Amino acid sequence: MKLSVVIPAYNEALNLPGTLQALYTELHNNNIDHELLVINDNSKDNTKDVIADLQQTIPTLRTIFNEPPQNGFGYAIRKGLENFTGDCLAIFMADLSDSPADLVTFYNAFITQKVDCVFGNRFAKGGKVTDYPKNKLYLNRFVNNMLSVVFKMKYNDVTNAFKLYSRPAIEGLKPFMSPHFNLTVELPLKAIVRGYSYTIVPNSWRGRTHGASNLKIREMGSRYFFIVLYCLIEKFFSRGDFKKKW
Numbered sequence: 001m002k003l004s005v006v007i008p009a010y011n012e013a014l015n016l017p018g019t020l021q022a023l024y025t026e027l028h029n030n031n032i033d034h035e036l037l038v039i040n041d042n043s044k045d046n047t048k049d050v051i052a053d054l055q056q057t058i059p060t061l062r063t064i065f066n067e068p069p070q071n072g073f074g075y076a077i078r079k080g081l082e083n084f085t086g087d088c089l090a091i092f093m094a095d096l097s098d099s100p101a102d103l104v105t106f107y108n109a110f111i112t113q114k115v116d117c118v119f120g121n122r123f124a125k126g127g128k129v130t131d132y133p134k135n136k137l138y139l140n141r142f143v144n145n146m147l148s149v150v151f152k153m154k155y156n157d158v159t160n161a162f163k164l165y166s167r168p169a170i171e172g173l174k175p176f177m178s179p180h181f182n183l184t185v186e187l188p189l190k191a192i193v194r195g196y197s198y199t200i201v202p203n204s205w206r207g208r209t210h211g212a213s214n215l216k217i218r219e220m221g222s223r224y225f226f227i228v229l230y231c232l233i234e235k236f237f238s239r240g241d242f243k244k245k246w
Helices: 016-029 047-054 073-083 100-113 134-150 167-172 183-193 217-237
Strands: 003-009 034-040 061-065 088-091 117-121 128-130 163-166 198-202 204-206
Touching: 003 016, 003 073, 016 034, 016 047, 016 100, 034 047, 034 073, 047 061, 061 073, 073 088, 073 183, 088 100, 088 167, 100 117, 100 163, 100 198, 117 183, 134 217, 163 167, 163 183, 183 198, 183 217
Parallel strands: 003 034, 003 088, 034 061, 117 198, 128 204
Antiparallel strands: 088 163, 117 163
């Protein structure tokens, strides 16, 4: 079963070599059929040249340019969701904040447990966070614990972008609405509300080595609220119109 790894990249020239080499080595050593799909989100640095060089040594590396004006984290991932070739798909950060070894664990859980989705949890037993800014950590825990209560679910790391979905699940979550970081909330909440099966796997996270995150919390607050409200409306008022068709 082929795994597609969608990697959104905006000005990640310094991070991509280490990330892609680590991913390829881990997946290749575990005999996992895969593609590494980098979405170059209109980068202003030499990301394009770096990817071209890496394609000489990483045979599973593909790249797509996300043309303006529809740029941004969410649009970049959506470009990947429209163009991946695998049977399942994982979203992975270009800065190697996620672990390639954890990706193998996600894939194996997906295969053995025969679920639609695999959700990472950095705060479960066995999970780990390193160099997470304290202010963001407190806000993260408040928001995610609130979401677990409101949606009556046992999962409390919804904002964790590192997740794996089957192709049928991706098709069933359409249409996508979020153009920004709130897509990382839209996908799992829709999956849960629409009745797709999932398992939760602890994973590790570490702060980036090069550059700064493009996430701006103040700008994203209302956008997160919008997508959460939409998913709540779908949960309680859609009368099951979007539920998974068994």
